Amino acid sequence: QAAFGRGIGVMGDLYASAVGITVLQSTEIFPRDQAHDGVLCLFGLDADEATVRAALGIFGAIAGCELRKDPPVVRFASHEVARAVRRKAEEATASCKTDEESNAALAAALGLRCAGVDTLYNERSYAGRQGEEGRDDDTGRGWCCFEDAVSRVLLTKLSVVPRLKAVLDTLKPKMLALHSREPTVPIVELQSESVEDLVARIQRAVFTGKGDKDTVIQLYKDYVSRIATALQKTLALSLPTSAPETTVLPPMPSDTTAASMREWHMHTLRAKHAHIADALSGKLLDTLAECVSIAIEGSDATGKALSVRDVAGLSAWLPSLRSSAATGVLLTAGPAMGKTWLMSQLIIHSLTGSLVPILIPVDRLLKLLLKHEGRFAAAANWVATYLSLTCEAPHYAMLREAMATRSTLLLFDGLDEAGGARSRIECHIAEVVAPQGHLLLCTSRPAGLSDCFSSFHKLQLSPLSDAQQQTFLATRLGMAPAAALKPYLTDKVPIDAETQRRVT
Structure with a gap:
C-alpha cells in the first residue's frame, strides 16, 4: 500500500514524459452480446x-x-x-x-x-459519450480522463516554442489510438481545454472508488503546478545557441589573495546574473533594466509591517539587519512567480555594497547532502561544507573568511526543492546558521514550510497584475502577438493549487 501511494504521486509524470513514454489508448467499446x-x-x-x-x-x-x-x-x-x-x-x-x-x-x-x-457488461465510455444509439450518455471514467489529460499537457506546453516543437516533431508519436478494425494511428490533437475545464471534466466523470475523485483532481492540479515551475527552466532550451557566449565567466586569477578572490567572486556573480534568459523571445534581458519589477510586501519578526516594496528596497534594507537580533528573512511566493529571478536582481543590487552574496541553490545542496552525509553530519555549519565541496581552495578560503566576519549575504533559493530532507535543511538554516549571526534570505513556496522560521522576517511576492503581464508581452513580442496571447493568459494559464491564483 505504501509503494502504491508513492507510485500514484508520480503517475502523471509517467504518462506525460515527452520522449520516454508512448501511450497506447484504446477507447473502443465492443458491442454487447x-x-x-x-x-x-x-x-x-x-x-x-x-x-x-x-x-x-x-x-x-x-x-x-x-x-x-x-x-x-x-x-x-x-x-x-x-x-x-x-x-x-x-x-x-x-x-x-x-x-x-x-x-x-x-x-x-x-x-x-x-x-x-x-x-454486467460495462459500456461506460473512456472520456464521455453523448447521442450514441443503444447506449446511455455518460461522462466517462475518472482515471481515464486524468490519464488522457496528463498524456497531452507537457507536449502542449512545449509545442508553443517553435524550436522545441521542431524537435518534438522529429520524434515518434507520443500517443497512439488502437482499434480492432482499423489501423493504429497517432493521436496528434494537443490539449485545448483549460485547467479548470479539465478539472471539471474529471469532477463529472465516474470513479469506482468514491474516494478516488478528490485524489485524482489533486494529483492533476499538483502535476500542472509542477510543470509550470519546471518549464521556467526547460524553456531556456529555446535560446539561440550563441546565447551562452554572452555570459562567459571570468577565469580565476593567478593572484589568490583574499582581495583578488573577492573581486573575482563579484565579477563572476555579475556575469551570471546581469542577464536573464527570456523564454518568449530567446533573448538575454538586462536583469535590472528590462525585467518586470515584482512587488514585495511583508512584516518583520515582530509582525510589524515593513516598508520594503521592491527588490531595490530589499537590497537597501537587508544590511541593516546585521545589527538586529533577527538576521533571517523568509520570502515566499507561488510557482513561477519570479523567486529565482528576484534572487538575480538582488545579487546585482548587492554587488556595489559591503556584503559578499553567496547563492546556495537548495536542490544542489540536497544532492551534496545525500552524497556526503558524513561530512555534513560532522559540520557545525552546512554552508561551509557546501562551499568546500563546490569551490576551489582559494575561493573557499575567501568566502570562509567573509563568513567569519559576518560580512556575507547567504541566499538559499528554493527550500521547497529539498525533497525528503526539507525539514532537516530548514531546521539547520533556522536553528543553526541564523543564530550564528549570519545574514540570510531564503525563498520557498508557502506550502510545506516547517515551524522553525517563527523568528524570521516574512516577505511575499505579489503576482503580476493583468496589466503588467500584458505590458510585458507587448514589450517582448509586439502588440499583435501580445493581443493574441491575452485569452490564454486570462482563461487557460494554470491556477496554482496553493494560492488559487493564475500562475504568472
Missing part, C-alpha cells in the same frame, strides 16, 4: 432474493436471480430495465464522496443494501 442483455450486478449485496425481487421488480420484469454468484446478478427481461436501474443508482450517488454515503444513497433509492450497481 446477447448473453449480457438485461444482466445487472449488485456489488456488496446484503439482502435475500425476496427483498431483491420486491425492490427491483418495480422497474420491470425480472427473469431470474443468481445471488450466489460473485458478484450477485439479477437478469431482467429487457436490457432497458437494467439500464434504468443503473441510471437511478448513478443519480442517487452522483454527489457522494465516501463509500458510506454511497451505500446510504443506494439504500434510499433502490430499497436495497448494497455497495454498487452496474450492468
Whole structure:
C-alpha cells in the first residue's frame, strides 16, 4: 500500500514524459452480446432474493436471480430495465464522496443494501459519450480522463516554442489510438481545454472508488503546478545557441589573495546574473533594466509591517539587519512567480555594497547532502561544507573568511526543492546558521514550510497584475502577438493549487 501511494504521486509524470513514454489508448467499446442483455450486478449485496425481487421488480420484469454468484446478478427481461436501474443508482450517488454515503444513497433509492450497481457488461465510455444509439450518455471514467489529460499537457506546453516543437516533431508519436478494425494511428490533437475545464471534466466523470475523485483532481492540479515551475527552466532550451557566449565567466586569477578572490567572486556573480534568459523571445534581458519589477510586501519578526516594496528596497534594507537580533528573512511566493529571478536582481543590487552574496541553490545542496552525509553530519555549519565541496581552495578560503566576519549575504533559493530532507535543511538554516549571526534570505513556496522560521522576517511576492503581464508581452513580442496571447493568459494559464491564483 505504501509503494502504491508513492507510485500514484508520480503517475502523471509517467504518462506525460515527452520522449520516454508512448501511450497506447484504446477507447473502443465492443458491442454487447446477447448473453449480457438485461444482466445487472449488485456489488456488496446484503439482502435475500425476496427483498431483491420486491425492490427491483418495480422497474420491470425480472427473469431470474443468481445471488450466489460473485458478484450477485439479477437478469431482467429487457436490457432497458437494467439500464434504468443503473441510471437511478448513478443519480442517487452522483454527489457522494465516501463509500458510506454511497451505500446510504443506494439504500434510499433502490430499497436495497448494497455497495454498487452496474450492468454486467460495462459500456461506460473512456472520456464521455453523448447521442450514441443503444447506449446511455455518460461522462466517462475518472482515471481515464486524468490519464488522457496528463498524456497531452507537457507536449502542449512545449509545442508553443517553435524550436522545441521542431524537435518534438522529429520524434515518434507520443500517443497512439488502437482499434480492432482499423489501423493504429497517432493521436496528434494537443490539449485545448483549460485547467479548470479539465478539472471539471474529471469532477463529472465516474470513479469506482468514491474516494478516488478528490485524489485524482489533486494529483492533476499538483502535476500542472509542477510543470509550470519546471518549464521556467526547460524553456531556456529555446535560446539561440550563441546565447551562452554572452555570459562567459571570468577565469580565476593567478593572484589568490583574499582581495583578488573577492573581486573575482563579484565579477563572476555579475556575469551570471546581469542577464536573464527570456523564454518568449530567446533573448538575454538586462536583469535590472528590462525585467518586470515584482512587488514585495511583508512584516518583520515582530509582525510589524515593513516598508520594503521592491527588490531595490530589499537590497537597501537587508544590511541593516546585521545589527538586529533577527538576521533571517523568509520570502515566499507561488510557482513561477519570479523567486529565482528576484534572487538575480538582488545579487546585482548587492554587488556595489559591503556584503559578499553567496547563492546556495537548495536542490544542489540536497544532492551534496545525500552524497556526503558524513561530512555534513560532522559540520557545525552546512554552508561551509557546501562551499568546500563546490569551490576551489582559494575561493573557499575567501568566502570562509567573509563568513567569519559576518560580512556575507547567504541566499538559499528554493527550500521547497529539498525533497525528503526539507525539514532537516530548514531546521539547520533556522536553528543553526541564523543564530550564528549570519545574514540570510531564503525563498520557498508557502506550502510545506516547517515551524522553525517563527523568528524570521516574512516577505511575499505579489503576482503580476493583468496589466503588467500584458505590458510585458507587448514589450517582448509586439502588440499583435501580445493581443493574441491575452485569452490564454486570462482563461487557460494554470491556477496554482496553493494560492488559487493564475500562475504568472
